[in-house]
Amino acid sequence: DVQMTQSPSNLAASPGESVSINCKASKSISKYLAWYQQKPGKANKLLIYSGSTLQSGTPSRFSGSGSGTDFTLTIRNLEPEDFGLYYCQQHNEYPITFGSGTKLEIK
Amino acid sequence: EVQLQQSGAELVRPGTSVKLSCKVSGDTIIAYYMHFVKQRPGQGLEWIGRIDPEDDSTKYAKKFKNKATLTADTSSNTAYLKLSSLTSEDTATYFCTTVVPGINWFAYWGQGTLVTVSS
Numbered sequence: 001d002v003q004m005t006q007s008p009s010n011l012a013a014s015p016g017e018s019v020s021i022n023c024k025a026s027k028s029i030s031k032y033l034a035w036y037q038q039k040p041g042k043a044n045k046l047l048i049y050s051g052s053t054l055q056s057g058t059p060s061r062f063s064g065s066g067s068g069t070d071f072t073l074t075i076r077n078l079e080p081e082d083f084g085l086y087y088c089q090q091h092n093e094y095p096i097t098f099g100s101g102t103k104l105e106i107k
Numbered sequence: 108e109v110q111l112q113q114s115g116a117e118l119v120r121p122g123t124s125v126k127l128s129c130k131v132s133g134d135t136i137i138a139y140y141m142h143f144v145k146q147r148p149g150q151g152l153e154w155i156g157r158i159d160p161e162d163d164s165t166k167y168a169k170k171f172k173n174k175a176t177l178t179a180d181t182s183s184n185t186a187y188l189k190l191s192s193l194t195s196e197d198t199a200t201y202f203c204t205t206v207v208p209g210i211n212w213f214a215y216w217g218q219g220t221l222v223t224v225s226s
Contacts, residue, residue: 029131
C-alpha cells in the first residue's frame, strides 16, 4: 500500500498570509494526488486533483504542485473560510490512501 | 448535480452488525462507483472499499475485507455498507462518495453516518 505522510499536523496563520502543506508518498504516484478540505457540519470538499488541477469552484488562491513522491498544497492570501482540516489522497492505485491531515487554525 | 444522502446515526451493541445506506439523487447510480470512507473520532480518513453497482464488483482495503460488505440496489439508487462483528474500534463516522469509473478522486460526498458501538 502507498503510505501518505502529511506535514505539518497543525498550522496556525493569520488571514492574508500564505501557507503550505506537504504530502509525501512512500513510492511514486506520478501526478495522482488530490487535496480535500474538511469542516464540521459540511460535506468534505475536493479542492485539487491530479496534483495541480483545481476542482470547479475552488478559488484560485489554492494551488497544488509536485509529482512522483512529493506534493504541496499552497494557499495564498488566507481567507477566514479557509481554516479547517486538509487531507491529501493518492488516487494512483488501490487501495486508495489518505494523509493523516493538517489542521489549519487562525493565529 | 449528484447528491448523496446517508442514513442516520446508529447506536449498536458490540458483536452485532449494522447496515448503512447511501442514496444517490440527481443521476443513476450505475453511472458511478460508490466508495465508503471511515473516520474515527479525531482521526484521519480511511478508505474502506468501493462497489460498481452495474455489476456488483467490489474492491476492499485489506483491513476491511472481513469487516465490511458493500452492496447496491439499482432500483432504489442506493448503496449499502454492512459492518459486522462490531467493536469499539468501529465507532466512527462513515462517509460515502461517488466517482465516475476511471477516476479515483472524490468530488461528491455524503454527510456521513456516525456509528457508535457501545454496550
